[in-house]
Amino acid sequence: MFGSDLLQVVLSGIALGGTYTLLALGMFVTYAASRAMNFGQGDFLAVAAFLGMAAMTIGISGAVAFVGVCAAVAALAMAVERIAIRPLERRGDGESLNVGWILTTLGFGLMLQNVITIVWGKSRYYSPPLFTSKNLAPLHVFGAALQVDELIVAAVSLAAVAGFYFALNRTNWGRNLAAVSFDPATASLLGIDVRRTITIAYAIMGAATAAGGVLVGPLGTVQSHMGPLFLVKSFSVVAVGGLVNPLGVLIAGFGFGVVEALSNFFDSTFGDLYPFLIVFGCLIVWPTGLFKKRLSDVR
Amino acid sequence: MSANFAAPWIRYVIFALVVAVFPTLAPNAYVINLGQEVAILAIGAAGLNLLLGLSGQISLGQVGFFALAAYCTAILSARLSWPLWLTFPAALVVAGLAGLVMGLVALRARTHFLAMATLAFGLIAAILAQRWISLTGGSMGIAGVPLLNWGQFRAGPTNFFWTIGAALILTQIVSDFTIESRSGRILRSIKESESFAATVGVNAPLWRVGVFVLSAVLAGLSGAFFPHQSGFVSSDAFTLDRSLSLLIVVIVGGLGSRYGHLIGAVFVVLLGEAIAGLYEYANFIFGGLLLAVMLFLPRGIASLTTIVRRRGEGSAEGRLESRSRGRLPSTLAPIADWEPGEPILLLDGVTKRYAGVTAVNDVSMVVKSGTVHALIGPNGAGKSSLINVIAGLTYADRGSIIFAERDVTRASAYRRARLGIARTFQNLQLIGGLSVLENVMLGLPRRDKAVAYFLRWLGGRSFEAEQRNQAFALLEFFGIGRYAALSPDELPYGHRKLVELARALAQQPRLILLDEPVAGLNEEEAVEIVQAVRSLRALGVTAVLVEHDMGFVMSLSDRITVLDYGRKIADGSPEEIRRDQSVINAYLGVPAS
Numbered sequence: 080m081f082g083s084d085l086l087q088v089v090l091s092g093i094a095l096g097g098t099y100t101l102l103a104l105g106m107f108v109t110y111a112a113s114r115a116m117n118f119g120q121g122d123f124l125a126v127a128a129f130l131g132m133a134a135m136t137i138g139i140s141g142a143v144a145f146v147g148v149c150a151a152v153a154a155l156a157m158a159v160e161r162i163a164i165r166p167l168e169r170r171g172d173g174e175s176l177n178v179g180w181i182l183t184t185l186g187f188g189l190m191l192q193n194v195i196t197i198v199w200g201k202s203r204y205y206s207p208p209l210f211t212s213k214n215l216a217p218l219h220v221f222g223a224a225l226q227v228d229e230l231i232v233a234a235v236s237l238a239a240v241a242g243f244y245f246a247l248n249r250t251n252w253g254r255n256l257a258a259v260s261f262d263p264a265t266a267s268l269l270g271i272d273v274r275r276t277i278t279i280a281y282a283i284m285g286a287a288t289a290a291g292g293v294l295v296g297p298l299g300t301v302q303s304h305m306g307p308l309f310l311v312k313s314f315s316v317v318a319v320g321g322l323v324n325p326l327g328v329l330i331a332g333f334g335f336g337v338v339e340a341l342s343n344f345f346d347s348t349f350g351d352l353y354p355f356l357i358v359f360g361c362l363i364v365w366p367t368g369l370f371k372k373r374l375s376d377v378r
Numbered sequence: 379m380s381a382n383f384a385a386p387w388i389r390y391v392i393f394a395l396v397v398a399v400f401p402t403l404a405p406n407a408y409v410i411n412l413g414q415e416v417a418i419l420a421i422g423a424a425g426l427n428l429l430l431g432l433s434g435q436i437s438l439g440q441v442g443f444f445a446l447a448a449y450c451t452a453i454l455s456a457r458l459s460w461p462l463w464l465t466f467p468a469a470l471v472v473a474g475l476a477g478l479v480m481g482l483v484a485l486r487a488r489t490h491f492l493a494m495a496t497l498a499f500g501l502i503a504a505i506l507a508q509r510w511i512s513l514t515g516g517s518m519g520i521a522g523v524p525l526l527n528w529g530q531f532r533a534g535p536t537n538f539f540w541t542i543g544a545a546l547i548l549t550q551i552v553s554d555f556t557i558e559s560r561s562g563r564i565l566r567s568i569k570e571s572e573s574f575a576a577t578v579g580v581n582a583p584l585w586r587v588g589v590f591v592l593s594a595v596l597a598g599l600s601g602a603f604f605p606h607q608s609g610f611v612s613s614d615a616f617t618l619d620r621s622l623s624l625l626i627v628v629i630v631g632g633l634g635s636r637y638g639h640l641i642g643a644v645f646v647v648l649l650g651e652a653i654a655g656l657y658e659y660a661n662f663i664f665g666g667l668l669l670a671v672m673l674f675l676p677r678g679i680a681s682l683t684t685i686v687r688r689r690g691e692g693s694a695e696g697r698l699e700s701r702s703r704g705r706l707p708s709t710l711a712p713i714a715d716w717e718p719g720e721p722i723l724l725l726d727g728v729t730k731r732y733a734g735v736t737a738v739n740d741v742s743m744v745v746k747s748g749t750v751h752a753l754i755g756p757n758g759a760g761k762s763s764l765i766n767v768i769a770g771l772t773y774a775d776r777g778s779i780i781f782a783e784r785d786v787t788r789a790s791a792y793r794r795a796r797l798g799i800a801r802t803f804q805n806l807q808l809i810g811g812l813s814v815l816e817n818v819m820l821g822l823p824r825r826d827k828a829v830a831y832f833l834r835w836l837g838g839r840s841f842e843a844e845q846r847n848q849a850f851a852l853l854e855f856f857g858i859g860r861y862a863a864l865s866p867d868e869l870p871y872g873h874r875k876l877v878e879l880a881r882a883l884a885q886q887p888r889l890i891l892l893d894e895p896v897a898g899l900n901e902e903e904a905v906e907i908v909q910a911v912r913s914l915r916a917l918g919v920t921a922v923l924v925e926h927d928m929g930f931v932m933s934l935s936d937r938i939t940v941l942d943y944g945r946k947i948a949d950g951s952p953e954e955i956r957r958d959q960s961v962i963n964a965y966l967g968v969p970a971s
Contacts, residue, residue: 116490118497166673178436181493182629183672185438189622189665197658307618311501314494318487348509352502362486 087225088340094229094298096336097236098124101291102313103320103328104243105284110322111260112280115164115180117156119188120288120313121306126191127152127292128301129199132206141209145235148293149286155191156285157278163187188306195303206296232294239290240329243283247325252279308351312339315358385838386554390547397543401536410535412651414607416643417542418600423627423639424553425596430625431634432562433589434569435484436493439500440597440624442480443473445507445616447598449514452605456523462606469602470595477594481587500621507613519612526606542603549596550640551836556592557636559835560842563820565589567809573771574807576791577800578820578885597624619661626668632680641679706855706917710848712886713798714918716782718748722920723768723889728777730763730944737763739944740777745889745937750911750921752931754955755941756964761924762804764941765893768922769801770794782888798888802878802895804924808866814877815862818849821884852880856910872903879910883919890914892923896930908934932956940964 102124106116117123127148134144163183208228218225247253255276258266267273291309312335320331335354343350404410422440429435447469454460454468480499487495507514514520526541527534556562567575568582575582605611623646631642646664653663671678716722723745730738738760745751753761766772768779770791778787786794800821808817822845826834835841853859856876858869866874875895882890895911896904904927911934914921925931931938931952938955940948942964948955955961 110490118493163669163673177434178430178489178493179672179676181436181438181490182625183669185622185625186665186668186672189661189668193659193661193665196661304617307497307501308505311494311498314498318491318494349506352505355498355502 084344086220088344089337090225090233091229091298092337092340093333094232094236094336095295095340096333097233097240098291098295098309099313099316099335100240100329100332101236101287102309103316103332104240104325105287106313106317107322107325107328108243108247108256108280108287109160109284111256112277113160113164113168116184117159117164117188117281117284118181118184118310119159119186119191119306120184120284121308121310122188122191122195123152123155123285123288123306124292124295124309125195125301125303125306126155127289128206128296128305129195129204129303130289131209131293131296132204132301135207135209145209145290145293149289152289152292153282153285156281156288159184159187160278160281192303192306199303201303203300203302206301209294209297228297232298236290236294239287243287244325246283252276256280312354315355319358319361385836386551386558387836387838389554390551393547393550394544397540397547400543401539407535410539412647413539414535414542415647416640417539417546418603418607419623419627419647420640420643421542421546421549421603422597422600423624423631423643424549425593426624427628427631427633427635427639428553428556428565428596429589429593430628431638432557432565432569433586435586435590436489437480437496437590437593438493438618438621438625439480439496439498439503440593441616441618441620442496442500442503443476443594443597444601444604444620445503446476447473447601448604448611448615449507449520451602452520452523452611453513455606456520462524462526466602470598473598473601474591474595477591477598478587480594481590484590485583485586497618497621500618504613504616504618507616514613517613519610519614520605521610523605523609523611525609526603538603538607545599545603549599552592552596553639554636555832555835556589557634559831560819560824561585563809563812563816566811567820570809570811571807573791573803574809576771577769577795577803577807578881579792579795579823580820581790581792622668623664626664628678629668630671630678632678633676635678635680638678638680645679706883707848707851710851710884710886712883712914712917712919713888714748716747716888716920718746718918720747721745722747722782723922724778724780725764725768726778726780728764728767728774728779730760730767730772731775732763736944738767738774738941741941741944741946742777743939743946743949745920745922747888747920748915748918749936750915750923750934752935752938753922753924753941754926754928754931754938755947758943759941760944761941762893763944765801765891765922765924769799769891795885798886799891800882800885800887800889801891802875802882802893804893804897806866806871806874806878808874808877808881810865810867812865813863814853814858814866814869815846815849817866817877818852818881818884819845821881822848823886849880849884852884853877855883855913856880857906872899872906875899875903875907876910879907879914883914887919889920889922892921892925894924894926896925896927904930 102120105120109116130148130151131144134147135141163186164180167179167183209231218227218230247256255266255271258269258271259273259276263273316328316332316335320327338357339351339354342353346353400413401410404413422444426437426440429437450469450472451462451465454465455462480496483495484492508516525534526538528537530537564575564580564585568580568585572582604615627642627646628639629642630645631638631640650660653660656663675681721744725741725743728738728741729736741764753764755761767774770786770789770793774787778785780786781794781797781799784797786797850859850862853862856879858873858876858880861869861873866877869877892911895907899907908930911921911923935952938950938952939946940955940961947960947964948958950958
């Protein structure tokens, strides 16, 4: 393996890892807000990838498509919270399952997946490149041929992640989220609109997932059943990074993408499965993830 | 429930008759095939029902066990020409081993993390089936798998149905026994409160892994039949949808109920046939079904057919004579094998730290047999921490704990419970999904041999009658026999405390740890508890109690240990403690000089 190949592989790993990070941050934020997540999130990504493809195919510019799809999927995410998660919270009897939301969001995802197959079928599609109107000549850096689109995807996902951290640490909503995550009852006594905080968290999850979907679509193929694999990979990221530490999610997300790109490079048949082995290994040694919550839980 | 009118074995005779005549009543091969589909689905779903419905562990990866077993028997029989009576056990062993691994994962990963891990397992299994072409044939599959038809081609579908029908009956027996026997109570208690389970001597991790293995074996059993139905198996059969369809079956049928997986399987297969023309919308319909049932009918179809009545209870309690405040039968007397006045519990230099806080600091104390020993101290003194360290819910960082001449410092909570340490909790730990009587029955020690127990269950009638009577006698001892059939959640707070005491006494303890037994009770209820504790002492039980109510402590205790900021500051009789200056300072503060 030459140094130039390595650079190429690492770049596509970062581009992929950006998607995982975006999904994982969506999981982080919804879990913090509602102690639940969207198990149909992978299908949200698939919907976004198809919508992005459709928009660009009819000639809408990449940037407009990106924003539009993010907004649409954010609305969808608010709907999933309202329909599939919120109604279960009120049911407080001891018999009810604490995993009900897993099943309802899975059901929602299954329905979305079906909507995709009704419109587009089960075939694989190649999405047009997002930002470069024609296939630009690859950029040559240190002898490596870097795809401009991959560069842009990596950059945009980094920017989205930066925006996410800004929202988390520098906005009122971010502070409210920290309070709601610690204890919703206390948060509401402090005058925080808990419902609103949760709704915004789901909207952000939807937008982040959509960003991942629109960005990753043109890098590979787009297919109706692509969701679950992305979901599981992002779960792995969350499991290693810890569901309580956004910085850990960032490191694990890009790390997972790079490791996957490398192992794909060496073994094209099973390459994308090796990172799972590494994740399982990590979890056996550090079951709560590599990155701890900053506050220790005293109870 | 109709099942209560008949002994279990009668149910299975009827079940067997239905399976036997179904092929002759079926108008054509197509209907027989539907019966086969129902059986394949129901066997796999039965395992998931026990896993999710009883123990509360979720699995989105049942397709993995299904696929492992299917490929195992297909490859061994088609490529290596093994006979089916060898390939089936091999397939079950493989599925069971995979279940063991996932069960161990489940000990560390709970709820959504477990959902993630099992989802990953199922997905990876599906991907391997697709891509490991040299082994599985990928989507081209393995052809020429021997049919399970007992050598008769024309009667093949009927023979296959009878075979899988027999497997379904066996599955139903295993499932019913698990739900209706002591194991069902144990799994339900683990689902709601593992500390409760440990307190009554249940090795919760073992049970959690065990039920995972069982569910994997049942998923594997259903998968093992699969390739022998058509003689062909390909990776197309092993997608995530199969995991989801099992989930839909158990949710729609009714989670944790005895026939939920059967009802669900029939429903899902028939619905699948009814919407065959809408094939393109199948996932939409099934996804919507999952969502709708979880939202509007969380206990599934089974809850519609059941007249509202407590699970499998009711009739038995009715027959028990109700006396108010009974005597304790001698068979239930606690083990009083320790010479009164001899030390039974010795703590030496016990220290417990939580994230920078030293909750218990170098505490040594001696508890003498047959006494009521109180632990008091201001809020945050470390009393509850010390109780938890003695019970084994957390371990001491330093020091040693000797109970009945055994070093139990490192022993887990369930082992200490089996050695004779029972406890009650400050925030009550009772299992809402079980009746009061069943909660107490969980405390009773197991006396039967497994086979005899199983046969008695199969025979019905007097099954567990003795245990029921004993548990009822214990409730009567505390004067709450009339609540036997209710859920603990329906009881007033004070009576729930008494249920906890009855459950603890059922364990025939040598030592009972009482964590704030009268906190939150009114005068009248507190008096009942005082009487209860006195009668425990009269029975020879040693008690260690934590309490804030000084009147209660002073009137009841033989000896008092006072903690402050995790340290022992005094130890003596109630009179000595009342006069002790350091105790007075701890409670009232030191006057500024």
